[in-house]
Amino acid sequence: xxxxxxxxxxxxxxxxPDFVQQQTQSILTVWKDNRRFELKETxxxxxxxxxCEYDKVVKDIETRIRxxxxxxxxxxxxxxKVGKMASRVRLGMQGYFxxxxxxxxxxxxxxxKKPAPKVKKPHNRMNxxxxxxxxxxSVVPSVPAKPPVPTVPAVTPAMP
Numbered sequence: 001x002x003x004x005x006x007x008x009x010x011x012x013x014x015x016x017p018d019f020v021q022q023q024t025q026s027i028l029t030v031w032k033d034n035r036r037f038e039l040k041e042t043x044x045x046x047x048x049x050x051x052c053e054y055d056k057v058v059k060d061i062e063t064r065i066r067x068x069x070x071x072x073x074x075x076x077x078x079x080x081k082v083g084k085m086a087s088r089v090r091l092g093m094q095g096y097f098x099x100x101x102x103x104x105x106x107x108x109x110x111x112x113k114k115p116a117p118k119v120k121k122p123h124n125r126m127n128x129x130x131x132x133x134x135x136x137x138s139v140v141p142s143v144p145a146k147p148p149v150p151t152v153p154a155v156t157p158a159m160p
Contacts (some may be wrong), residue, residue: 017058024051 028051031037031044041067097103 021055024054044118 031047035044080134090109093107094104
């Protein structure tokens, strides 16, 4: 017998809070229809009260998740504006205080090394041939080639 066959979470959408909420609603429905059912230390009203609290908390969480999503969206919209304005202010400070000033050094961005340019690698034989041909044409010889020596045909004396 597989473990997943007994796991009720795999039958729902996989979330424990959703599973608990489904189970709570099912229990409330059955218990409401069969009020003769009783437990020694648990009453229907107690279970109903606790399930209402649970539903309220779940709804509050969903509301806050939506609010958080809206705040994150607003933050990303402002990132661009703040970045552009900070760049302008930084350049203004560089002009006002000077590039070597201690004031500008506190707001200057750290210099990062630029990565080496990526060389496009050929993926098939035709591209490889084109790549090699472009490499050959871009190479400039360091020593100028000697001009070819003209060959003069040997002059043979004419026979009288």
